[in-house]
Amino acid sequence: MADTSSLVGAPSGPAGWPAADPAIDALFAEVIGTPEGRRDPYTRYKALREAAPVYASGMGLVICTRYEECQFVLRDPRFGKAEGTRADIAQARFGHLEIFPRIEALLSDRRSLLFMNPPDHTRLRSLVSKAFTPRTVERLRPEIVALVDGLLDQVNPGEVTDVMSALAFPLPANVISHMIGVPEEDWPRFRNVVSQATALLEPIVPDDELEAALLAQLELEEYFQALVAERRARPQDDLLSQLIAVQEGSDRLNEGELISIVILLFGAGFETTTNLIGNGLYALLTHPDELSQLRSDLGSGDRSAVIRAAIEELLRWDSPVQFDGRQPFEDVDIGGVTVAEGHEVVTVLGAANRDPEHFTNPEQLDLRRNEGPPMSFASGIHFCLGAALARTEGQVVFERLLDRFSSIELADDSPEWKNRITLRGLAALPVVFSE
Ligand code: HEM
Numbered sequence: 001m002a003d004t005s006s007l008v009g010a011p012s013g014p015a016g017w018p019a020a021d022p023a024i025d026a027l028f029a030e031v032i033g034t035p036e037g038r039r040d041p042y043t044r045y046k047a048l049r050e051a052a053p054v055y056a057s058g059m060g061l062v063i064c065t066r067y068e069e070c071q072f073v074l075r076d077p078r079f080g081k082a083e084g085t086r087a088d089i090a091q092a093r094f095g096h097l098e099i100f101p102r103i104e105a106l107l108s109d110r111r112s113l114l115f116m117n118p119p120d121h122t123r124l125r126s127l128v129s130k131a132f133t134p135r136t137v138e139r140l141r142p143e144i145v146a147l148v149d150g151l152l153d154q155v156n157p158g159e160v161t162d163v164m165s166a167l168a169f170p171l172p173a174n175v176i177s178h179m180i181g182v183p184e185e186d187w188p189r190f191r192n193v194v195s196q197a198t199a200l201l202e203p204i205v206p207d208d209e210l211e212a213a214l215l216a217q218l219e220l221e222e223y224f225q226a227l228v229a230e231r232r233a234r235p236q237d238d239l240l241s242q243l244i245a246v247q248e249g250s251d252r253l254n255e256g257e258l259i260s261i262v263i264l265l266f267g268a269g270f271e272t273t274t275n276l277i278g279n280g281l282y283a284l285l286t287h288p289d290e291l292s293q294l295r296s297d298l299g300s301g302d303r304s305a306v307i308r309a310a311i312e313e314l315l316r317w318d319s320p321v322q323f324d325g326r327q328p329f330e331d332v333d334i335g336g337v338t339v340a341e342g343h344e345v346v347t348v349l350g351a352a353n354r355d356p357e358h359f360t361n362p363e364q365l366d367l368r369r370n371e372g373p374p375m376s377f378a379s380g381i382h383f384c385l386g387a388a389l390a391r392t393e394g395q396v397v398f399e400r401l402l403d404r405f406s407s408i409e410l411a412d413d414s415p416e417w418k419n420r421i422t423l424r425g426l427a428a429l430p431v432v433f434s435e
Helices: 022-033 035-039 041-051 067-075 086-094 100-109 120-132 134-138 141-153 163-168 170-180 187-201 207-233 239-249 255-268 271-285 288-300 303-317 387-404
Strands: 054-056 062-064 160-162 323-328 332-334 337-339 345-348 407-410 430-434
Touching: 022 035, 022 041, 035 041, 054 337, 062 067, 067 323, 067 332, 067 345, 086 100, 100 207, 120 134, 120 239, 120 255, 134 387, 141 163, 141 170, 141 387, 160 163, 163 170, 163 271, 170 187, 170 239, 170 255, 170 271, 170 387, 187 207, 187 255, 187 271, 207 239, 207 255, 239 255, 271 288, 271 303, 271 387, 271 407, 288 303, 288 387, 303 387
Parallel strands: 062 345
Antiparallel strands: 054 062, 160 430, 323 345, 332 337, 407 430
């Protein structure tokens, strides 16, 4: 097991906080810092929630593991994204890296929608939200079905297929690339680049991965600067050209905001939905009774309602995004713990999804469950902009998979998880399909 001692017993939180408990700190440290903890975060979340649902950790973070407090923190306007100048934040996190001088100006200049507060967040989000409403996305469904069928046509039944490479990655990458207008020949090269860049969202990242993440960020930046220039000269029927038109027609979007929102949309569609497909299929294959129940429900009931409920449950069961967080703009009480202005609060979405006060028998996969949405897309003003798109992609994938293949077997009982926790997913998922 990796050494997590440096994460435990760090100086305690502010005066007046409940005393941190090294045993509870160790549980959280295992989740964020060890392969074992990342492989099975749920037993640790349970122990953490039972010990202290709002826990003022020795690491100086407040950790929320119940649905109610996670929702409160994500929705209450007294919480938001870290304020302070981007330059300060960049310096504190990356200042020690060799690459820092090359990327410093970019880091302090670029502000992603994901890290903004109102009113800038409201202004920017309103410029892109129309492209992602459930109604707009529903119109894409036939295209998504055709894409999934095209990918499944390439599967060789009876042979081992890595679902991550054959389906889970290419589908969402293809869909978001088409929407934005990234030429098809370019998107495969971004699989690694986007994956490297998302390391920035992880709580613990070794320096070499941080360097790679910043280099990946630079590569995305340069690529999209060139693509924006190209679309400015020759607009097309895509989201990028629409955003350029907004930028030229008003002062509501500057060049830096344009580039960073396009990079966010592009990147957000990659690892997340990929992991919904991978984690979801793995959950089905390790719960054969649920899988056969789903097959029979699809054969006899309202297919659309059946598959929608199943996708909500797969999102709840093993959320592709496990961690989110906010800081309070003033002192706020969360479940009896007073959190000082500016303190970091972690909302553990994967733990909220297993909260027994919100979901009946949460440690049981139940594809017929109907207990409201999981916390997987967060809540409040940063609620996932791509939720309707991700849900539709998930519904189409699982429906088509079960329609086309009479059996799907795991070719490896313990597939390898990526060394990530904020974005939780499998490195590979080898299976054998039979028609
Ligand atoms: C199953 C797949 C997905 C999951 C689990 C997921 C999850 C999330 C979560 C938890 C947040 C909130 C972050 C926060 O509170 O700071 C978020 C935000 C966001 N997501 Fe997703 N996401 C998924 C797919 C997508 C897709 C396909 C897109 C493509 C457009 C997308 C675009 C975004 C954007 C732009 C934001 C930022 C919204 C804002 O800050 O206002 N997501 N997502």
